[in-house]
Amino acid sequence: MHHQSIALKSPQYPFPPLLHPPNPIPSRLVFAPISFPLHPNTTINSPRSVFCCRNFHMPVPNHPPRSPPSSNATKPYAVKTVDVATLGNLCVDIVLNVPQLPPPSPDARKAFMEQLSRSPPDKRYWEAGGNCNMAIAASRLGLNCITIGHVGNEIYGNFLLDVLHDEGIGMVGMCDETDRVNSPIASYDTLLCWVLVDPLQKHGFCSRADFSKEPAFSWMSTLSEEVKRAIKQSRILFCNGYDFDEFSPGMLISAVDYAVEVGTSVFFDPGPRGKSLLRGTVEVQKTLRHFLRMTDVLLLTSDEAESLTGIANPILAGEELLRQGVHTKWVVVKMGPKGSILITMSSITCVPAFKVKVMDTVGCGDSFVAAIAFGFIHNIPLVTTLAFANAVGAATAMGCGAGRNVATLKQIVELMEAPDLNEDDEYWNELLSEHLDSQEVTVLSKKVLNGSNGRMNQVPLQRVVSELLPKLKSSQLEGKLSC
DSSP: OOOOOOOOOOSOOOSSOOOBOOOOOOOOEEOOOOOOOOOTTOOSOOOOOEEEETTEEEEOOOOOOBOOOTTTOSSOOOOBOEEEEEESOEEEEEEEEOSSOOOSSHHHHHHHHHHHHTSOOOGGGEEEEETHHHHHHHHHTTOOEEEEEOOOSSHHHHHHHHHHHHTTOEEEEOOOGGGGTTSOGGGGSOEEEEEEEOTTOOEEEEEGGGGOSSOTTTTOOSOOHHHHHHHHTEEEEEEEGGGGGTSOHHHHHHHHHHHHHTTOEEEEEOTTHHHHHTTSOHHHHHHHHHHHHHOSEEEEEHHHHHHHHSOOSHHHHHHHHHHHOSSOOEEEEEOGGGEEEEEOSSEEEEEEOBOOOOSOOTTHHHHHHHHHHHHHHTTOOHHHHHHHHHHHHHHHHTSSOSGGGSOOHHHHHHHHHSOOBOOOHHHHHHHHGGGTTTSEEEEEESOSSOEEETTEEEEEHHHHHHHHHHHHHHHHHHOEEOO
């Protein structure tokens, strides 16, 4: 889970809190990569890559390297051996059930967090958070993933590395010993996010990043050669708004610019931090604008799109973000229970959400992004990519929590075997009406037959499911139980 501040009104909190462990994490199935034979230039035999994080050496799973997708192949680049690299936002969530949420004032919340931090809670309370959610979801879809970031050499850092290793995810440390000279000892530690859940299932969050004016790892000044190598070998570099809580604007710009230089596609999800970044320092605002311009795929909610553009209509907001971008190819707008929209310079694709029993929305957005990355990498049709992303997000919503609790391939297959769309024709017709004459519009529908009305193409849900399900089941059969 991302570390974020929220002001929650509640009476003075009793100390110590009454804690209850979260639900136990079930064992899961690990499946072989899903095969879409869309890249004839794929190299079959590749060396096993190993990246180093201080004293930790974590092997990257040995997947065949792939060339950059055709939409990006404007000039020759190095062969990519990694599908997705996430940048920063590696944290451990400490998930606690509490009788009341903490007080709203910063000082009271800080004191509350310090009280919780005095002794490590039992490991039953721990979960991988932040960008680990996206990396785990992507890895379970068969993508070869690494995380680039910083974890401390302590119990929480070791826990996070163990989780990533068990999920088949490599780790590349950003820490350079020369950067540490003038930094406080506490700033080396793994970031913790205290996730507090009251009896009404309301959530509160506390992290040390909430109480600092400087990024948590502001002492990092340059990209190491290891980090550059990891970015160069990756097809996608995923960043989000919480990276601004960890790294200086200069470091973030360096990472994005280097990705562009070496032909690595940049995915950016500003998240809830986007709105506050618009009110940040001049440097922060400049860096945010740079991200928005240089990103290949921009992912955000309709509220976040409105915050960044001042435009309430999600399609018009997406088109404005496309116009402002230099490299932007896709703008993906998440519409919550309505579904999602994918906007390009020439098309608009809309897919209603799947009807499921929602247990917990934590981690749904990260799972959604993982599936979008999957479709982007494999050049899957846009409507199929968006439907798959909605399905993966919905499968995660049917569980509880993020980290190792995000959807497994088995759960995604089960959902797609009996899919049901939350269709709202009136809503989509009204939203799309002014775009039919200027853009190619595609909408997923439960209707059995393909059809078109002017420039609106209706794609039947069954056709998309019939394309995806056999490939998902094939990978499921090749899987094996995790120890």
